[in-house]
Amino acid sequence: MAVQSEGAPCWADAMFGDVEAAKSFYGDVLGWTFGESSSEYGNYTQAYADGKAVAAVVPPMPGQEGPAQWCLYLASRDAAATAARIREAGGEVVMEPMRVGDYGTMCLARDPSGVVFGVWQAGTHEGFGATAEPGAYCWAEVFTREPGKSDGFFPQVFPYKAKQMDDDGVDFRLFDLGDRTVLGRMAMGDDFPPEVPPYINVYFTVPDCDAAVARATGRGGVLRFGPMDTPFGRFAALSDPQGASFSVIDINTTEGEMPKITDVA
Incomplete structure (x- = not known):
């Protein structure tokens, strides 16, 4: 690798x-x-x-x-x-x-x-041994209440090129490395309780989103959002029994048109 x-x-x-x-x-x-x-x-x-x-x-x-x-x-x-x-x-x-x-x-x-x-x-540990496979990391998004600060920060630290999703209902940005999109940024709205701090939400791949949600909630996890079908996959946001947020996504079950994306100068 x-x-x-x-x-x-x-x-x-x-x-x-x-x-x-x-x-x-x-x-x-x-x-x-x-x-x-x-x-x-x-x-x-x-x-x-x-x-x-x-x-x-x-x-x-x-x-x-x-x-x-x-x-x-x-x-x-x-x-x-x-x-x-x-x-x-x-x-x-x-x-x-x-x-x-x-x-x-x-x-x-x-x-x-x-x-x-x-x-x-x-060094000898180069990172993920697999991605976008069942059980493995797939995607991540920066959730922040101050998107302008995050948007200015990350491309200064890493060689990211930014793109913005054209959607009046959501403030969502994507960061690319070369021709590969590697990270998202979501503005936290009023639907996030004030006590929830900004964080990075990680997505893990599952073969069946609904089955994973059922296992999680059956073990004391909390369903926060979804399951929802998107052009990227069927996903749901969860918290585990100790309060850590994460998402699960079935990348093989997709629905809808890809959103329009605009490069950010």
């Missing part, structure tokens, strides 16, 4: 107060299996779909307990240089670049609107 392009989504993990409960939930909903936890790295535990690494779960470090939340990592060839650009663009480096053995170098950051994301400079 080649190292991902600068700015491409390359990994996702989540911190859970009850890791065993998270493993049981996602194992049932997404069909994940799990490797051995690494005590050397804070009991970090990789998740696998059909034997391929697709995500990880980890307990919080002492003193860092907080709400469960998925974190998306964007690829970097030089994490220190990316951290410098984050600051120059008005963002905050929450955790300075840190070497993780031979696996690579990570840092955590926050965009000017408050969206937390990760940066990953690959």
Whole structure:
């Protein structure tokens, strides 16, 4: 597997107060299996779909307990240089670049609107072993109440070209790397409770959206939106029993015309 392009989504993990409960939930909903936890790295535990690494779960470090939340990592060839650009663009480096053995170098950051994301400079761990396959990562969107701040920030840090969806009912932007669309940005409206912070929503591929929703809600998850048919697939937004938001999407069940997209100068 080649190292991902600068700015491409390359990994996702989540911190859970009850890791065993998270493993049981996602194992049932997404069909994940799990490797051995690494005590050397804070009991970090990789998740696998059909034997391929697709995500990880980890307990919080002492003193860092907080709400469960998925974190998306964007690829970097030089994490220190990316951290410098984050600051120059008005963002905050929450955790300075840190070497993780031979696996690579990570840092955590926050965009000017408050969206937390990760940066990953690959070593032996290059990122997702599979994407857009059952159980694997498929897509992600930045949800923010201050879209102008996010729109100005991300293309300064990564070599993104922006496009805007032409839809009066929704403020939605897309970020491209070359000819590949890699990330979305959604403006949070009044339908989002004020206590919900800005975040990145990750989508995991499933063969049947409705069946995945039924498994999730049967295990204590909460359906937030959908299921809904779109030109990109049938998807639903959920929260797991520990409060982490995520979405599931069946990319083979599509409906409707592709929306009109306009390049942003």
